[in-house]
Amino acid sequence: MGRITLDKVSKAFGDVEVIPPLDLTIEDGEFVVFVGPSGCGKSTLLRLIAGLEDVSGGEIRINGQDATQTPPAKRGLAMVFQSYALYPHMSVRKNIAFPMRMASMPKDEQDRRIEAAAKALNLTDYLDRRPGQLSGGQRQRVAIGRAIVREPDAFLFDEPLSNLDAALRVGMRLEISELHKRLTTTMVYVTHDQVEAMTMADKIVVLQAGRIEQVGSPMELYRTPRNVFVAGFIGSPKMNLLTGLEAEKHSATTIGIRPEHIAISSDSGTWKGTVGVSEHLGSDTFFHVTVEGFHDPLTVRASGEVALYYGDTIYLTPDLTHLHRFDAQGLRIA
Amino acid sequence: MATKHSRASARIMISPAVILLLGWMLIPLSMTLYFSFLRYNLLMPGMEEFTGLTNYKYFLTDPAFFAALTNTILLVCGVLLVTVIGGVFLALLLDQPFFGQGIVRILVIAPFFVMPTVSALVWKNMFMNPVNGLFAHLFKFFGLEPFDFLAQAPLASIIGIVSWQWLPFATLILLTAFQSLDQEQLEASEMDGAPWIKRFWFIMLPHLSRAITVVILIQTIFLLSVFAEILVTTNGGPGTASTNLTYLIYMQSLLQFDVGGGSAGGVVAIILANIVAIFLMRMIGKNLDA
Ligand SMILES: Nc1ncnc2c1ncn2[C@@H]1O[C@H](COP(=O)(O)OP(=O)(O)OP(=O)(O)O)[C@@H](O)[C@H]1O
Numbered sequence: 280m281g282r283i284t285l286d287k288v289s290k291a292f293g294d295v296e297v298i299p300p301l302d303l304t305i306e307d308g309e310f311v312v313f314v315g316p317s318g319c320g321k322s323t324l325l326r327l328i329a330g331l332e333d334v335s336g337g338e339i340r341i342n343g344q345d346a347t348q349t350p351p352a353k354r355g356l357a358m359v360f361q362s363y364a365l366y367p368h369m370s371v372r373k374n375i376a377f378p379m380r381m382a383s384m385p386k387d388e389q390d391r392r393i394e395a396a397a398k399a400l401n402l403t404d405y406l407d408r409r410p411g412q413l414s415g416g417q418r419q420r421v422a423i424g425r426a427i428v429r430e431p432d433a434f435l436f437d438e439p440l441s442n443l444d445a446a447l448r449v450g451m452r453l454e455i456s457e458l459h460k461r462l463t464t465t466m467v468y469v470t471h472d473q474v475e476a477m478t479m480a481d482k483i484v485v486l487q488a489g490r491i492e493q494v495g496s497p498m499e500l501y502r503t504p505r506n507v508f509v510a511g512f513i514g515s516p517k518m519n520l521l522t523g524l525e526a527e528k529h530s531a532t533t534i535g536i537r538p539e540h541i542a543i544s545s546d547s548g549t550w551k552g553t554v555g556v557s558e559h560l561g562s563d564t565f566f567h568v569t570v571e572g573f574h575d576p577l578t579v580r581a582s583g584e585v586a587l588y589y590g591d592t593i594y595l596t597p598d599l600t601h602l603h604r605f606d607a608q609g610l611r612i613a
Numbered sequence: 614m615a616t617k618h619s620r621a622s623a624r625i626m627i628s629p630a631v632i633l634l635l636g637w638m639l640i641p642l643s644m645t646l647y648f649s650f651l652r653y654n655l656l657m658p659g660m661e662e663f664t665g666l667t668n669y670k671y672f673l674t675d676p677a678f679f680a681a682l683t684n685t686i687l688l689v690c691g692v693l694l695v696t697v698i699g700g701v702f703l704a705l706l707l708d709q710p711f712f713g714q715g716i717v718r719i720l721v722i723a724p725f726f727v728m729p730t731v732s733a734l735v736w737k738n739m740f741m742n743p744v745n746g747l748f749a750h751l752f753k754f755f756g757l758e759p760f761d762f763l764a765q766a767p768l769a770s771i772i773g774i775v776s777w778q779w780l781p782f783a784t785l786i787l788l789t790a791f792q793s794l795d796q797e798q799l800e801a802s803e804m805d806g807a808p809w810i811k812r813f814w815f816i817m818l819p820h821l822s823r824a825i826t827v828v829i830l831i832q833t834i835f836l837l838s839v840f841a842e843i844l845v846t847t848n849g850g851p852g853t854a855s856t857n858l859t860y861l862i863y864m865q866s867l868l869q870f871d872v873g874g875g876s877a878g879g880v881v882a883i884i885l886a887n888i889v890a891i892f893l894m895r896m897i898g899k900n901l902d903a
């Protein structure tokens with residue numbers, strides 16, 4: 280069981296309100312990702328849930344019980360830190376055993392859980408090494424192992440992959456997702472990388488300046504962003520956002536169109552533009568197209584390889600069924 | 614700095630310094646060695662003669678030698694114990710955020726800047742004096758008999774004075790070590806269910822072990838040769854109750870004008886210091902390896 284409810288939770292450091300009162304429910308077994316730009320309060324929110332920071336107001340309930348004043352160790356949550364926070368003078372085995380040792384668990388039960396965790400995380404060969412003798416990915420796995428053996432109600436991850444290189448990040452991303460499928464334990468995961476959010480989450484919470492901008496499944500957020508911020512934040516490459524005359528044509532203040540919803544033609548279309556930089560990814564090609572009268576270049580996706588080069592003139596047609604419209608407050612117009 | 618050529622020139626470049634230091638060390642050392650085999654008394658100049666190991670025999674069989682050896686060990690261990698434990702405690706306190714932190718830190722470090730002679734005199738006359746000292750007044754205030762520290766517990770009093778001088782050093786080094794402790798490790802252990810005392814024992818102390826090693830090594834070197842504090846306060850007495858090896862050698866060679874005997878004592882002290890050094894490096898030096 281791992282159902283976490285935040286009820287009007289707020290946090291201020293001195294006079295600065297980092298998190299205004301906020302409501303959120305994390306269901307049992309869910310993989311929830313907090314995503315948002317740097318400094319928006321993701322870590323703070325996670326630390327409030329963990330109990331490493333005191334709330335300034337509101338109530339945190341875990342499995343229906345008020346845990347606002349409960350010390351971190353008693354909340355039944357395990358946390359994986361960005362810096363791994365392994366104990367450098369202890370072997371991997373001792374690191375993993377530490378929470379069980381603190382709970383005075385019988386030795387044979389400890390050993391059993393360590394073996395199981397080591398096997399699941401491919402750490403069996405490294406159990407007697409010190410953290411300093413491991414690679415970044417292995418350290419990350421030890422940190423996860425230390426969390427797993429406690430069999431917590433929920434895991435909390437604070438940007439666990441941001442110290443790893445790109446290839447390893449993709450690998451660990453899959454491993455964590457797999458772990459979640461296997462354990463079906465609630466996981467709360469903080470990242471500023473929207474690709475991680477999209478690929479891993481059951482539910483994404485988009486934060487900005489401590490406020491929740493939108494909560495929903497990755498596809499919900501992708502298809503129907505509630506406001507301009509979410510529209511611009513979710514999706515890679517970013518959604519093209521247009522203001523001014525072009526938006527007024529659709530009776531909106533801002534309109535958005537994703538790169539894959541723009542058709543390319545060499546002779547006719549709604550907008551006429553010049554090809555700028557193109558990014559070839561093999562399966563897709565992204566063109567940055569400068570259109571007369573538009574402030575920013577448009578990003579356009581073409582499947583596979585397309586024979587278009589720097590300086591070529593092309594015509595673009597947006598797919599109007601996938602057009603996103605936003606009003607003056609930046610909110611979505613249905 | 615890795616090619617053969619650059620290594621060779623590096624050697625040439627540092628050789629003047631090395632030769633200077635070597636001479637600095639070797640010349641007094643060999644002179645001491647030489648004197649220690651002579652019958653050499655300043656009261657009878659020009660009568661020096663080679664006596665073999667006689668000086669050593671007299672020094673080592675002198676009952677004062679064993680008293681001094683015990684006192685040296687007690688002094689070193691006592692001060693180490695007080696400064697390491699007190700230093701950890703003070704560093705823990707100073708690491709907490711509180712009002713006036715900057716000033717308090719400077720105050721804590723201040724004793725280190727006071728010369729040993731001065732601080733010993735201050736302790737002797739202002740605190741421990743059985744008639745006028747603050748402690749005496751304190752005892753009288755509570756209706757107790759004033760305690761003559763330097764007469765009745767001379768070694769313990771000196772340990773107290775020397776500890777007071779070295780506590781800032783230990784505190785300072787341990788404080789920086791505390792500050793370099795990764796906060797996330799503490800938070801992780803907190804989440805792992807470790808109460809404060811276990812966090813201290815399993816996370817903080819191991820993190821401090823290297824700093825404690827440094828404190829012990831450096832302090833031992835200086836504490837083996839404590840001298841001014843004894844000279845100013847007890848003069849090694851009563852009897853030999855507060856005489857350490859350094860002070861014994863001083864008495865031998867300068868108060869009894871026996872240069873030969875003093876030199877033999879010096880050589881014995883060097884050998885003992887090296888034994889201690891090897892012992893220490895064996896025991897705790899491995900803490901320094903990364
Ligand atoms: N101890 C603190 N005292 C004062 N302000 C703080 C403290 N911790 C965080 N803040 C402020 O709270 C805000 C949110 O910080 P937080 O660490 O939660 O950001 P974040 O979303 O995790 O960012 P990042 O992606 O860079 O890790 C920031 O503006 C930060 O300056």
Ligand SMILES: [Mg+2]
Pocket residue numbers: 321322323438
């Ligand atoms: Mg953060």
